[in-house]
Amino acid sequence: MYKYDQYDQTIVDTRVEEFREQVARRLAGELSEDQFKPLRLMNGLYLQLHAYMLRVAIPYGTLDGRQMRMLAHIARTYDKGYGHFTTRQNIQYNWIELKDTPDILAELATVEMHAIQTSGNCIRNISSDQFAGAAADEVTDPRPWAELLRQWSTFHPEFSYLPRKFKICVIAADEDRAAMRLHDIGIQLTTNAAGEIGAAIYVGGGMGRTPMIAPLIKDFVPIDDLLSYVEACLRVYNRYGRRDNIYKARIKILIHEIGADEYRRQVEEEWAHVKTLGLDPPRAEFDRIAAMFAPPAFDAATPDTLDRSDPDFALWVDQNVKPHKQPGYAIATISLKPVGGIPGDATAEQIELMADLAERYSFDELRVTHAQNIVLPHVRKADLHALWQALDAAGLATPNLDLISDIIACPGLDYCSLANARSIPLAQKIATRFSSIERQRDLGELKLKISGCINACGHHHAGHIGILGVDRKGTENYQLLLGGSGAEDASLGKITGPGFDEDGIVDAIERTVETYRAVRTHGERFLDTYRRVGIEPFKEAIYG
Amino acid sequence: MDDLLRYRDDAPHEEPAVTLDAFLGQTNATAVRLESDEDARALLPHLDRLSLIEVSFPAFRDGRGYSSARILREAGYAGELRAQGDVLVDQIALMRRCGFDSFVPDKPLDPAAVERALGRYDAVYQKAADGRTPVWALRHG
Ligand code: SF4
Numbered sequence: 001m002y003k004y005d006q007y008d009q010t011i012v013d014t015r016v017e018e019f020r021e022q023v024a025r026r027l028a029g030e031l032s033e034d035q036f037k038p039l040r041l042m043n044g045l046y047l048q049l050h051a052y053m054l055r056v057a058i059p060y061g062t063l064d065g066r067q068m069r070m071l072a073h074i075a076r077t078y079d080k081g082y083g084h085f086t087t088r089q090n091i092q093y094n095w096i097e098l099k100d101t102p103d104i105l106a107e108l109a110t111v112e113m114h115a116i117q118t119s120g121n122c123i124r125n126i127s128s129d130q131f132a133g134a135a136a137d138e139v140t141d142p143r144p145w146a147e148l149l150r151q152w153s154t155f156h157p158e159f160s161y162l163p164r165k166f167k168i169c170v171i172a173a174d175e176d177r178a179a180m181r182l183h184d185i186g187i188q189l190t191t192n193a194a195g196e197i198g199a200a201i202y203v204g205g206g207m208g209r210t211p212m213i214a215p216l217i218k219d220f221v222p223i224d225d226l227l228s229y230v231e232a233c234l235r236v237y238n239r240y241g242r243r244d245n246i247y248k249a250r251i252k253i254l255i256h257e258i259g260a261d262e263y264r265r266q267v268e269e270e271w272a273h274v275k276t277l278g279l280d281p282p283r284a285e286f287d288r289i290a291a292m293f294a295p296p297a298f299d300a301a302t303p304d305t306l307d308r309s310d311p312d313f314a315l316w317v318d319q320n321v322k323p324h325k326q327p328g329y330a331i332a333t334i335s336l337k338p339v340g341g342i343p344g345d346a347t348a349e350q351i352e353l354m355a356d357l358a359e360r361y362s363f364d365e366l367r368v369t370h371a372q373n374i375v376l377p378h379v380r381k382a383d384l385h386a387l388w389q390a391l392d393a394a395g396l397a398t399p400n401l402d403l404i405s406d407i408i409a410c411p412g413l414d415y416c417s418l419a420n421a422r423s424i425p426l427a428q429k430i431a432t433r434f435s436s437i438e439r440q441r442d443l444g445e446l447k448l449k450i451s452g453c454i455n456a457c458g459h460h461h462a463g464h465i466g467i468l469g470v471d472r473k474g475t476e477n478y479q480l481l482l483g484g485s486g487a488e489d490a491s492l493g494k495i496t497g498p499g500f501d502e503d504g505i506v507d508a509i510e511r512t513v514e515t516y517r518a519v520r521t522h523g524e525r526f527l528d529t530y531r532r533v534g535i536e537p538f539k540e541a542i543y544g
Numbered sequence: 545m546d547d548l549l550r551y552r553d554d555a556p557h558e559e560p561a562v563t564l565d566a567f568l569g570q571t572n573a574t575a576v577r578l579e580s581d582e583d584a585r586a587l588l589p590h591l592d593r594l595s596l597i598e599v600s601f602p603a604f605r606d607g608r609g610y611s612s613a614r615i616l617r618e619a620g621y622a623g624e625l626r627a628q629g630d631v632l633v634d635q636i637a638l639m640r641r642c643g644f645d646s647f648v649p650d651k652p653l654d655p656a657a658v659e660r661a662l663g664r665y666d667a668v669y670q671k672a673a674d675g676r677t678p679v680w681a682l683r684h685g
Binding site for chain 2: 005011121152155156157243273285
């Protein structure tokens, strides 16, 4: 994992003091809420329906036990005893008092954490593959590249007032576990003919009211050119992205309007100039960062076998445990989606337990996934049973990874001032309706995603089944979408037809999955059946 | 010009800035004003006869002027580069990094607050237009 040196630490400490002064000016009445707003929004502090919400950055979703324990401490001391892991691999606290925020940030800084650029029209937290460094299919660990981008984007002088927020994702495997092509810039590390590693750069993806899948802009950028190339991508956007309409201000609209070829031409022209400026760090800097992501000291002698005699344990292994590149090890996902729970929420005690378990069983590493779960990336197969028992005792062993109850839901009307409809209670209702794990497993991989409004924070466009909350003459109404995917076969869901009330949408989902069961071929996933037969049979079953 | 904040040693330029169109249409102007939607590169052939370029910030959220400033500095412009408009104390440090060396804010700024803001961060992560050495260069001497 990356460790701060004195420069990183000083920058974060300085930011705490700067924000402390800004909050003091606000509390003393020297700043109005209007004047304070842009300042707090540069630091992840939102004013929600009932209280302030603070969003803390978890760079590329990686953290250690000490940091995780700090997140629990903050939940207990400054919030109501829980935190909410987000689709951007961050954590949010929904019940924060303004006066406490400088102290919270100061505590975070002691464990090399911050809330810098977790909101605002700037480059946000860099996201990545939650299996980085552990997946068998990656060409390299993407996190050194992400850390290089994190530092470059922190207080970037030219790109702190972009037309709109800007999200970058870095992955290094063909299987896309991070919805890379639904980011403003998606980077996939790949190998060229000479065997060197470089970045394929996709630009202009996004969710929101106009979802787009990012086109490929450049097929290979070596590490020595990465920052200058991304700088050129951003400069073209900062100059020509639309600023007249907030809903058309994301880079995806610019690229949609001028076309990928013209955007590419402009970027190449800009890059030819930018590259001459000496903005790219020397290779030694990349090597310094990469050394901190060296694989942990795996035990080559640990057995590669598993005792599956406990059926409940075997079920959890089959669903939540994935192969590791190192023989004898496995990747375990801790589901934060218990039936009836709030997707992504964890109590302070659960967060602490996960910190302990990471220290004991996973080389002191945890990951946050964009599906709002937690990963222990490096667990010995011999330890899996003990791990599972500890998780089970804390209500953290739900064996539902990638099943219908592993729902992504945005905060919705329970917290969010922009919402049209509630997301969380609906997620709970659906999970309860499909609570039988046998039934869920029979339905197989099924990604269900709920957004409380068109802003799509719940990624409904990318759900195999997506649900969008809309306002219909003052009442909450839900539209159903089918066929989306955020993975390497990215696609956008299609609306089935008229919307439903809360009970109606649950029934419609039931009819949808029963239709799938009736027409699927052996072993075919829901998404593949949908792609094969189209939307019509589903429509008939739902509305017929 | 009471509210002019200036970080240059030479004497302030007295000639009023003309619009970009006016500037491109006449040959003797030495000061020009660039609106936020105008292309800074239109000035590149004429930089040697310019003493003042004023870049407008109609709203602090409109960040196009940051790119304009860097483009001008990257092309070697050494004259006065002024940010005018909705310029707030919290933006001054970023603007300095992009190459601005004078400021005419719509609303006067507290000089003490400006000084604090400019001196706050000892280290920066990127190379920009202000000549500061980025952290990566410090790390590798
Ligand atoms: S999708 Fe809408 S309701 Fe949900 S969090 Fe985003 S803005 Fe709020």
